[in-house]
Amino acid sequence: xxxxxxxxxxxxxxxxxxxxxxxxxxxxxxxxxxxxxxxxxxxxxxxxxxxxxxxxxxxxxxxxxxxxxxxxxxxxxxxxxxxxxxxxxxxxxxxxxxxxxxxxxxxxxxxxxxxxxxxxxxxxxxxxxxxxxxxxxxxxxxxxxxxxxxxxxxxxxxxxxxxxxxxxxxxxxxxxxxxxxxxxxxxxxxxxxxxxxxxxxxxxxxxxxxxxxxxxxxxxxxxxxxxxxxxxxxxxxxxxxxxxxxxxxxxxxxxxxxxxxxxxxxxxxxxxxxxxxxxxxxxxxxxxxxxxxxxxxxxxxxxxxxxxxxxxxxxxxxxxxxxxxxxxxxxxxxxxxxxxxxxxxxxxxxxxxxxxxxxxxxxxxxxxxxxxxxxxxxxxxxxxxxxxxxxxxxxxxxxxxxxxxxxxxxxxxxxxxxxxxxxxxxxxxxxxxxxxxxxxxxxxxxxxxxxxxxxxxxxxxxxxxxxxxxxxxxxxxxxxxxxxxxxxxxxxxxxxxxxxxxxxxxxxxxxxxxxxxxxxxxxxxxxxxxxxxxxxxxxxxxxxxxxxxxxxxxxxxxxxxxxxxxxxxxxxxxxxxxxxxxxxx
Amino acid sequence: xxxxxxxxxxxxxxxxxxxxxxxxxxxxxxxxxxxxxxxxxxxxxxxxxxxxxxxxxxxxxxxxxxxxxxxxxxxxxxxxxxxxxxxxxxxxxxxxxxxxxxxxxxxxxxxxxxxxxxxxxxxxxxxxxxxxxxx
Numbered sequence: 001x002x003x004x005x006x007x008x009x010x011x012x013x014x015x016x017x018x019x020x021x022x023x024x025x026x027x028x029x030x031x032x033x034x035x036x037x038x039x040x041x042x043x044x045x046x047x048x049x050x051x052x053x054x055x056x057x058x059x060x061x062x063x064x065x066x067x068x069x070x071x072x073x074x075x076x077x078x079x080x081x082x083x084x085x086x087x088x089x090x091x092x093x094x095x096x097x098x099x100x101x102x103x104x105x106x107x108x109x110x111x112x113x114x115x116x117x118x119x120x121x122x123x124x125x126x127x128x129x130x131x132x133x134x135x136x137x138x139x140x141x142x143x144x145x146x147x148x149x150x151x152x153x154x155x156x157x158x159x160x161x162x163x164x165x166x167x168x169x170x171x172x173x174x175x176x177x178x179x180x181x182x183x184x185x186x187x188x189x190x191x192x193x194x195x196x197x198x199x200x201x202x203x204x205x206x207x208x209x210x211x212x213x214x215x216x217x218x219x220x221x222x223x224x225x226x227x228x229x230x231x232x233x234x235x236x237x238x239x240x241x242x243x244x245x246x247x248x249x250x251x252x253x254x255x256x257x258x259x260x261x262x263x264x265x266x267x268x269x270x271x272x273x274x275x276x277x278x279x280x281x282x283x284x285x286x287x288x289x290x291x292x293x294x295x296x297x298x299x300x301x302x303x304x305x306x307x308x309x310x311x312x313x314x315x316x317x318x319x320x321x322x323x324x325x326x327x328x329x330x331x332x333x334x335x336x337x338x339x340x341x342x343x344x345x346x347x348x349x350x351x352x353x354x355x356x357x358x359x360x361x362x363x364x365x366x367x368x369x370x371x372x373x374x375x376x377x378x379x380x381x382x383x384x385x386x387x388x389x390x391x392x393x394x395x396x397x398x399x400x401x402x403x404x405x406x407x408x409x410x411x412x413x414x415x416x417x418x419x420x421x422x423x424x425x426x427x428x429x430x431x432x433x434x435x436x437x438x439x440x441x442x443x444x445x446x447x448x449x450x451x452x453x454x455x456x457x458x459x460x461x462x463x464x465x466x467x468x469x470x471x472x473x474x475x476x477x478x479x480x481x482x483x484x485x486x487x488x489x490x491x492x493x494x495x496x497x498x499x500x501x502x503x504x505x506x507x508x509x510x511x512x513x514x515x516x517x518x519x520x521x522x523x524x525x526x527x528x529x530x531x532x533x534x535x536x537x538x539x540x541x542x543x544x545x546x547x548x549x550x551x552x553x554x555x556x557x558x559x560x561x562x563x564x565x566x567x568x569x570x571x572x573x574x575x576x577x578x579x580x581x582x583x584x585x
Numbered sequence: 586x587x588x589x590x591x592x593x594x595x596x597x598x599x600x601x602x603x604x605x606x607x608x609x610x611x612x613x614x615x616x617x618x619x620x621x622x623x624x625x626x627x628x629x630x631x632x633x634x635x636x637x638x639x640x641x642x643x644x645x646x647x648x649x650x651x652x653x654x655x656x657x658x659x660x661x662x663x664x665x666x667x668x669x670x671x672x673x674x675x676x677x678x679x680x681x682x683x684x685x686x687x688x689x690x691x692x693x694x695x696x697x698x699x700x701x702x703x704x705x706x707x708x709x710x711x712x713x714x715x716x717x718x719x720x
Contacts, residue, residue, distance in 0.1 A: 073655070074651070074655035077655055078648065079648050080645040135649055136646070139642060161659050161660065161661070209628075209630035209631055210627055210630060571683065
């Protein structure tokens with residue numbers, strides 16, 4: 001048997017060693033290069049990827065602030081609710097889906113078939129099954145953790161008083177940001193700052209108990225306390241709705257203000273929208289969402305005679321007893337101006353001018369004043385600028401003075417009785433409040449307080465300027481009292497109390513002139529006459545049954561004033577209504 | 586005679602033999618303590634998470650209850666209840682009762698009953714009581 005010696009062993013070719021060596025070295029080099037690429041060049045990217053895998057962030061909702069009325073009654077509150085979504089790509093079979101649907105059905109108050117129908121919808125993303133689930137139900141479903149279902153916490157606005165003050169409050173979007181009204185104007189104060197939990201998670205996405213965990217607590221939004229009184233707001237809205245329906249008006253506005261502070265106690269406009277069943281695609285959008293009391297301008301008509309009178313009284317050009325001769329229509333610059341009813345009464349005092357709402361008399365007073373003085377008072381009463389009430393979209397009014405292009409002398413005459421001039425309802429009531437409180441123009445406001453983590457921010461009444469003297473205001477009070485109780489607006493009287501006010505029946509301008517079909521009927525007044533507590537503006541747009549402010553708006557004023565005086569605990573002026581203690585009336 | 590210092594035989598080996606089990610025991614004990622602490626940390630961490638969740642839940646529940654209270658106090662609801670349950674109707678006629686101003690005697694009595702105790706010295710009080718005829 002032959003044996004192989006060392007010499008006989010076959011020699012491997014040298015190049016093979018080199019080849020294997022080079023292969024190994026090349027592989028090692030490639031690994032080193034790849035490692036360098038991952039660990040050095042793309043360090044940050046992989047670090048972020050690892051971090052994303054390893055760290056998790058969970059947002060915490062910040063509750064939006066509450067809006068309440070002046071007495072602390074909530075008008076809008078924020079609660080946490082849940083939305084349930086179904087996974088359209090869920091891989092479970094039909095029996096599995098059905099069992100999940102059956103488990104979900106009682107909590108969602110839905111039939112299992114309804115859930116199955118929704119789930120069978122062909123869509124790429126998650127399917128919204130139900131939103132607005134109560135917090136506890138949502139928590140229960142989240143704990144149960146059914147497959148193919150996800151529950152997400154969301155903030156939701158609730159309105160305990162229903163649709164009250166809808167156009168004033170406004171609404172928020174899905175992102176919890178204010179879109180209109182006070183929700184928009186005070187979004188910064190009410191929105192709060194969302195918090196988050198940052199934690200290390202395991203491969204299943206569960207928090208590692210001993211791992212890093214940081215909580216940034218959410219900062220709750222500030223609460224708003226309005227100057228609005230829910231009782232007055234509700235009263236005003238009811239009366240407005242009744243009036244719009246009764247007179248088949250196209251819309252209307254009612255505002256109640258405290259003349260001594262400028263606080264808005266109620267503000268309602270129609271048409272409006274249903275804040276509790278908000279439909280952004282519905283017919284009122286976006287026209288119906290605005291707060292017409294501050295955004296819309298109108299020609300006020302005869303209520304503006306109060307401004308003309310105030311100017312003339314302050315300038316001492318007239319007294320309540322000053323007379324003029326009403327002998328018929330007057331012609332100014334080619335235009336004929338007549339009284340509203342075509343009647344003429346001969347010699348008339350200034351008080352009778354207001355009582356009868358005499359346009360011819362207003363023109364006579366404006367001639368006494370001249371453009372410079374009249375427009376000076378128009379500006380002093382604040383008709384040429386926004387009131388700065390703090391609500392977005394506020395219009396500044398349309399006043400054309402003798403210095404403006406397009407002004408003509410006839411404007412002076414028509415402006416004296418409130419035509420050819422554009423004002424907002426808020427401007428108009430603010431001017432009347434100045435007359436009521438003795439001559440100080442107050443800045444109107446709707447937010448009384450903001451209560452947040454930083455503390456309480458209280459808004460105080462602001463006197464913008466003195467417009468007329470106490471003397472002129474008192475004279476005007478007497479004239480307006482006569483106008484309301486003895487004039488053509490007798491329907492404005494409130495049994496047991498004395499009122500002061502003025503009617504307005506304004507023609508509506510259209511291209512090339514004024515429409516003869518419709519009017520804006522209004523009444524602005526204050527009660528009680530002796531020590532005004534409430535100024536009330538009632539304005540109805542295009543009433544169909546009667547065009548007159550005295551017929552349409554005065555009774556609404558009377559009804560609201562009566563309720564307000566009783567609510568405010570104001571003792572009647574008439575002794576017949578007051579009984580001594582223990583007595584019977 | 587030469588005296589030499591003799592080294593103790595086997596002392597180093599003994600020390601080493603004692604050190605090793607002691608070290609092992611200390612390390613084991615330390616590990617046990619560490620494990621126990623880790624366990625407690627994990628338990629506490631779970632507890633903290635649970636409490637945080639509970640806090641969030643109670644806060645949300647609180648807001649929910651506040652909303653429910655507000656809804657129960659709503660004017661429409663109160664009016665409906667007043668009409669349906671209590672049979673109330675809107676007032677048609679009002680009568681204001683004017684209370685007379687407080688009579689001076691009543692005011693005096695009230696003032697006397699609510700006056701603070703006399704803190705003047707005893708001799709002044711005695712003098713005042715002796716001077717009753719001056720009133």
